[in-house]
Structures are given as structure tokens and as C-alpha cells.
Amino acid sequence: MSRNLWEHDHPYYCAKGNYFASPDKGMHTKYDSWTAFHADWGDNDPDLNLVVRWDWERPDPADYKxxxxxxxxxxxxxxxxxxxxxxxxxTECVVTEADEPAxxxxxxxxxxxxxxxxxxxxAAAEGATA
Known part of the structure; x- marks a missing residue:
């Protein structure tokens, strides 16, 4: 079984929003739930709206308790x-472990x-390692 999505730590990080647009330009949108996010972005055209990265962010309880x-x-x-x-x-949305399959x-x-x-x-990389 593969690791849970929150167990992946991608190299480096990605800044939220857009460096060339002021915050009021709406280049970073937050949602209160996966359902709300999916209602806006779930069925859009993946060619026009290319996902280049995702991060499941899980806060460390030791930083808060x-x-x-x-x-x-x-x-x-x-x-x-x-x-x-x-x-x-x-975009950023609140997620729960129950949301992981979706x-x-x-x-x-x-x-x-x-x-x-x-x-x-x-395909070339797969051929080179085979």
C-alpha cells in the first residue's frame, strides 16, 4: 500500500499566490472544505488548468500544544x-483523512x-532504466 498523502514531503516548497500579482488579485483562494474546493475546481478542464504541484500540509502538534x-x-x-x-x-482547502480517497x-x-x-x-527515462 502506498503512503498516505500527508506523509509525502516534496522537495523545496512553492509560494502561494503569484509573485507578480498583488494579494487583492485573487491568485490564492482558500476553502473551508474539500467539498467547497471541489465544487469550484473539481471538474474544470485539466489542460487549461494544469496542476503542477500539490502539498497535503499537516501541522506539527508540538508547535502548538x-x-x-x-x-x-x-x-x-x-x-x-x-x-x-x-x-x-x-488554492488551499481544509481536508481530513476521510477526504484522502477523493x-x-x-x-x-x-x-x-x-x-x-x-x-x-x-518514456525515454523508463527505457533507460529498464
Missing amino acids: PYGEAVPPDTLAVYWVLQRKAILRS VREWLARRAQTIADVWSPFL
């Missing part, structure tokens, strides 16, 4: 290139789109 603070919920950050308009943007299924469909973009190189 010594101060008597509540541990924030897990969030899913998704980083997009809206290709037709060359827009970089991000999140995993959605991300798998998005991964196929980016794999298709890189397929000439992926």
Missing part, C-alpha cells in the same frame, strides 16, 4: 498554471495530464 493553542486542520495546497492566460495561482482520485487524474505533457521524456 506548549502554548495551549489549538492545532490547525490539515490543508491541501494546489498550485496551478492556467495555461490559456499564463496565470500562476494557488483527493487521491482527483490528483491522479491531474497527474495524468502533466504526465501526458512530459510523456516523450518519461
Whole structure:
């Protein structure tokens, strides 16, 4: 069985929003739940709205409990290139462990789109390691 999505630590990090747009331009949108996020972004065209990265962010309770603070919920950050308009943007939604199967299924469909973009190189890399 593969690891849970919150167990993946991607190299480096990605800034939320868009470096070239002021915060009031709406380049980072937050949602209170996976359901709310999916209502806005779930069925959009994956070619026009290319997911280039995702991070399931799980806060470390040790950073909050010594101060008597509540541990924030897990969030899913998704980083997009809206290709037709060359827009970089991000979204973030609260997620729970119960959301993982739906999140995993959605991300798998998005991964196929980016794999298709890189397929000439992926096929060459697979041949080189075989």
C-alpha cells in the first residue's frame, strides 16, 4: 500500500499566490472544505488548468500544544498554471483523512495530464532504466 498523502514531503516548497500579482488579485483562494474546493475546481478542464504541484500540509502538534493553542486542520495546497492566460495561482482547502480517497482520485487524474505533457521524456527515462 502506498503512503498516505500527508506523509509525502516534496522537495523545496512553492509560494502561494503569484509573485507578480498583488494579494487583492485573487491568485490564492482558500476553502473551508474539500467539498467547497471541489465544487469550484473539481471538474474544470485539466489542460487549461494544469496542476503542477500539490502539498497535503499537516501541522506539527508540538508547535502548538506548549502554548495551549489549538492545532490547525490539515490543508491541501494546489498550485496551478492556467495555461490559456499564463496565470500562476494557488488554492488551499481544509481536508481530513476521510477526504484522502477523493483527493487521491482527483490528483491522479491531474497527474495524468502533466504526465501526458512530459510523456516523450518519461518514456525515454523508463527505457533507460529498464
